[in-house]
Amino acid sequence: MYAVGVDLGATNVRAVIGDDTGMIVGRASARTPQGPTAEVITHAVLDVVRDACRNAAIEPSSTVGAGIGSMGAIDRDTGTVGLSSNLGNGEELLKPISLVDPLAALLETDAVVLHNDTLAGAIGEHHHTHPDVDSLVYLTISSGIGAGVISSGRPVLGADGNAGEVGHMTIDADGCLPCGCGAAGHWEAYCSGNSIPALARLLAAGDEGGSEDENGHKDEDEDENENRHTETALPLESDKLTAAEIFEHAGSDPLATRVVDRVAELNVLGMGNVINAYAPAVVSVGGAVALNNPSLVLDPIREQIESQLVVQTPEIACSGLGEEAVLQGALRCAFASVDGIGDGGGIDG
Ligand SMILES: [Zn+2]
Secondary structure (H helix, E strand, C coil): CCEEEEEECCCEEEEEEECCCCCEEEEEEEECCCCCCHHHHHHHHHHHHHHHHHHCCCCHHHCCCEEEEECCEEECCCCEEECCCCCCCCCCCCCCEECHHHHHHHHCCCCEEEEEHHHHHHHHHHHHCCCCCCCEEEEEECCCEEEEEEECCEECCCCCCCCCCHHHCECCCCCCCECCCCCECECHHHHCCCCHHHHHHHHHCCCCCCCCCCCCCCCHHHHHHHHCCCCCCCCCCCCCCCHHHHHHHCCCCHHHHHHHHHHHHHHHHHHHHHHHHHCCCEEEEECHHHHHCHHHHHHHHHHHHHHHCCCCCCEEEECCCHHHHHHHHHHHHHHHHHHCHHHHCCCCC
């Protein structure tokens, strides 16, 4: 008996075919289309699922169901996703992306479950890596920051399935950096992979913390002067500067070191808020920024987190499933849906 797991992200859409132990027998992936319509994303998802079925040598209609972990704002009533601010041409909100109905039609089953990607990740981590605990937070630090929460064995959905948007907690009341959501001072606007280059430019300009120069503004000459305070060989002017490059030079480049230190301080604040809110036994951390730099990202959190906590200090660990957490959680949801566990307050909620 096989089911489908789908991970729809801003960059890639991935699908696996697997059994109820999580063993994968086929997979496929593609770049997520960057607009111009919601339909092209729906079709991209269906194409990737068809490809994964082909690679598993199984007909789509032979699978028993599907779970989807998706970016964006989930609408569980309609089985659709509102376009995420992380996805390309963000200014014009597209109409919701249909996922559940088209996938149900392709697979010829009603057992199709939609969760946000971080909750799917939490379900995957809980089931496969930490089955012995009943309260767990899966925190992803990648192009964005978000969390999925399992509390007392149940997934925390919120009113509409979108609980866990912890990347939009304010960690800087002065709001130096704008967030993709339109507000300022959010955790994700400082510490996500997409934002760390902007934090580097901010620190190089000496502007963080609301300290302005005498004229209340800066120009390029002043930028050069400020850069002397923290020397750097990072190509700050290039829009191709990446978080990966900054982490790579931490310890050798003074500005890169400062940026990674500041990210660590802010991650301690963000993570402290999350842990105080949910009191998890485990925080499982995934996402490319954390998975590619486990010691630079997680060690400072482990060392400093206790100063922030009024609840028990949880185990803080890299995701055991790594980049597979969302796919495995989605697959798990598919089988839970088939088994009818969902109605009983189990992992489908
Ligand atoms: Zn935000």
